[in-house]
Amino acid sequence: MESQKLTKRVVDAITPTGKTVIHYDSELSGFGLKVLPSGAKRWCVEYRSGAGGRKVGKTRMVLGSTSTMTPDQARQSARTILGAVALGQDPARKRTHDRAMPTFAEFGERYLTEEAETKLKPRTVVNYRIYLRKHATPVIGTRKLDALETDEIAKMHRKIGKTNPMTANRVVEFVSSVFRYAAVCGLVPRGHNPTAQVSAFREQRRERFLNSAELARLGDAIREAETAGIPWEVDKDQPNAKHIPKNARTKLGPHVVAALRLLILTGARLREILSLKWEYVDLERGLLLLPDSKTGRKAIILNAPAIAVLKALPQVDTYVIAGDIKNQSRHDLNRPWRSISARAGLSDVRIHDLRHTHASYGAGAGFGLPIIGKLLGHSQPATTARYAHLDNDPLKQASESIGSKLARAMGDIEPDVEFAPR
CATH class of the missing domain: 3.30.160.390 (Integrase, DNA-binding domain)
Structure with a gap:
């Protein structure tokens, strides 16, 4: 034509x-x-x-x-x-x-499914999903993966960092992992990572230890929660205040209360207690034999007060701390902890601070940082294997002393009662 x-x-x-x-x-x-x-x-x-x-x-x-x-x-x-x-x-x-080319949100989901879920710990994957859904997707989710620039990542980092610098740093680490996998998949050139030049915020780790008076108030609040229940605090200025029942109380079940006591008596991490199964509990030797934890396979030594908590707890589920759904571990203790910490006048205390308190009592008793580090599981699995089965191990003595002091401070045992090492 x-x-x-x-x-x-x-x-x-x-x-x-x-x-x-x-x-x-x-x-x-x-x-x-x-x-x-x-x-x-x-x-x-x-x-x-x-x-x-x-x-x-x-x-x-x-x-x-x-x-x-x-x-x-x-x-x-x-x-x-x-x-x-x-x-x-x-x-x-x-x-x-x-x-x-996928968007960042699309490939972020692919990374979590194909890479993270097969290679990372479940709790890490949970956190990564929060970082993607709550922080990254609203800001850079619709951007094509290969079009994202460093200044966009830095802007997101600064925005999150205004309220939570530590979370901002973790989100950038997650984004970096996504780009490393994108390079493996051939979607971006190897070495291309727009997070590389984003400087992390300085992280000031918060250390909060409970003193004897605070431990006593915490013990009182826990006992009140498992018996009479914690009374509701009603704001009378609220429109629906008049509809709230008078003298209403929040009573906590034995498993939630046991979880809180075990956290402070053992110094274990929250996820280690919530994911604890009865098959990992060896009451005869006084051990929690965890097949996996943040630091890998791990043995947690049980002192006498912790053993007493476990012996008194009904075994109604696969998990020691029974959840709302059969054979599924609890996700967190946020609501009960808010109630108890407020009642005890400890609103600034986090659940993780119970672990810090356990360590502080041990250090104050003169056991030394190496012993305390081992009790908290900061060493390699091979290190814990050398002492886990020994009755007279110094770690066992340290754990017994710490547990007794903590239980006494909380009012769970009489002042003149002493738990001797097993």
């Missing part, structure tokens, strides 16, 4: 036939109009990529519809594409690549 300059008048005059026809422009080689049998008209451009020549097949790109682009706009777009081809580029392949 003879070419002619494609103007609006020419385009409007072209009528469809029974097959797809390309009408070429006489002014710009490769630029044309594609007319479908249905009557739809679309601007297109053809080129030979690479070195060109007759041996290289033609690539045809659709630029847009005649209803959205004027002839001059389409011609200019075609001229830009042909210019890129002359510089050795392949615009059609690039466009296909760009369209197939």
Whole structure:
């Protein structure tokens, strides 16, 4: 078909036939109009990529519809594409690549499923999902993975850091992991990681230890919660205050209360107690034999007060701390802890501070940092294996002393009662 300059008048005059026809422009080689049998008209451009020549097949790109682009706009777009081809580029392949490139949110989910869930600890995966859903997706979730720039990551980092610097640093670490996996999958070049130049906030780790008076109030609050229940504090200025039952109390079950006592008596991490199964409990030797923890396989020594807590606890589930769903561990202790800590006047105390308090009592008793570190599981599994089965191990003596002091401070045992090492 003879070419002619494609103007609006020419385009409007072209009528469809029974097959797809390309009408070429006489002014710009490769630029044309594609007319479908249905009557739809679309601007297109053809080129030979690479070195060109007759041996290289033609690539045809659709630029847009005649209803959205004027002839001059389409011609200019075609001229830009042909210019890129002359510089050795392949615009059609690039466009296909760009369209197939996932957004950060899409690939973040893929990373969690394919990589994180198979190689990382479950709790880490839970945190990563929170970082993706709550922090990353609202800010950079819709951005194409290969288009994200360092300044965008830095801006997100600063925004989160205004209220929580530690979380901001962890979110950037998560984003970095996503990009490392993207490089493995061939979506971005190896070494490309826009988080590399983002400096972390200085983290000031908060250490909070409970003194004897605070431990006594905590013990009183726990006993009240498991017996009479903690009274509700009602704000009388609230619109629905009058509908709240008078003298209402929140009573905590034996498993929640046991979890709190075990946390402070053993110095264990929250997840170690909530994920504890009865099959890991060896009351005869006074051990919790954890097959996995933050530091790997681990043995936690049980002192006499901790053993007493476990012996008194009903075994109604696979997990020691029974949850709301059968054979599923509790996710957290946030609500009961808020209630108890407020009642004890310890609203600034976190659950993890119970672990710090356990360590502080041991250090104050002069057992030394190496012993305390081992009790808290800071060493390698091989280290704990050397003392776990020994009755007279110094770690056992340290644990007994710490547990007795803590239980006494909380009022759970009489002042003149002493638990001797087993």
